[in-house]
Amino acid sequence: MTEPGSRPKLAPHVRLSFDQTRQRYVLLTPEAVTVLNDTGAAVVNLCDGQRTLAEIVAELEPRYNRVPGEEIERFLNQLAATGRLDLSRG
């Protein structure tokens, strides 16, 4: 589970890429393609293993004022539960 000090980053087998055909960011794994919406893409783009969860939330809240921190947290926990995100503790 995420903690404010978690420094999430994509698991080694996961790639974030921009798909020209669909004009969307996508998460690529061996078995699945996850098409991200703009907010999802913005969150994943900040999951660099350097920023903490608290920093990610602080950075995004002003940009997307309808996306509360707990929603970001839920999204990241979902990615972590399916093995797509590593949540190393800071």
Add this chain to the structure above:
Amino acid sequence: MDRPFGLLAELTYACPLQCPYCSNPLDLSRYGDELTTAEWLRVLDQARELGVLQLHLSGGEPLQRRDLTEITRHASELGLYTNLITSALGLSSRRAEELRAAGLAHVQISIQADEAALSDRIAGTASFQRKLTAARMVKKLDWPLTLNVVLHRHNVDRIAGILALAEELGADRIELAHTQYYGWARRNRDALLPGRDQLDRAQTVVRAARERLQGRMEIIYVLPDYYSRYPKPCMGGWGRRQLTVVPNGDVLPCPTAHQVPLPRASVREHDLAWIWDQSPVFQAFRGTDWMPDPCRSCDRRELDFGGCRCQAFELTGDAARTDPVCQLSPDHQIVTAAVREANEPAPESDVVLIPRPHPHPRPQPRHPGR
């Protein structure tokens, strides 16, 4: 229309292993006229344009193609996520480094059991130690590693040992997938189908391992559909998310659709976009209009798409029937009879596994180095 996400490239049906659960077609000799390097590169260009994002390099054994590195490099340059599905036989350190440099994103290595004698017996050749060596090398090159294990009556009781081995090898993921009964596996079904007691034990082991390894190793466990109440949503729907190109250039909605009597579509005659959008083979079972009852009026028709067309064909002779795995199918007794038989005590000597044979020697690609 939806655009496909994934392309399964079955580069060759040549394979050093002879696994009796292989889903390759029975008439392997029909596929000897393999696409050339240039033809594969053109297929990849067309696939990317069509919206494909993942490329699964498989076979047979894809390492038997000398142009694998070139195909991989081209796919990487197009931005495709490249995934090698291999027995690991032929994955020398030189070859691995070449593929790493060519941008190969992910390696999946099959193992047949958790120890040499059984693994080699199932594979039909001494291969277990070489697989372990290759798996360690993959990790040393800092590649993500998935172990693929096809489960059946003869190895499902070894799941705990298989998981321990995966952990020791440092695998990032393990796929424990029960055999799907197509091709050679269909021929060997009665010798492969596990008993219910075996499945119950396996389920317990998997549940405990998932808890213990959470965050360290992802465990994918695919139940045998013969024991399910509803069919699998095969390929996420016919002609909806995936396509397969087989060694001779035929294009199929799934890797086992060879057997379904539908007009062929080949990359040698048409481009992929036409095949995806308009070919009879891709239109045949797309959407829900083709469905008979009980699928047509079923709440689950957009969840499982009527199950698997190939299984319907194999078990009933009609690809347009409901997948007999479904408990609502009028043909469900075919599946329950096989399950009943699998749960009757049978002397071990009755079990005869037919190894998948090696195909006839194939011609080398016409321009190996291109």
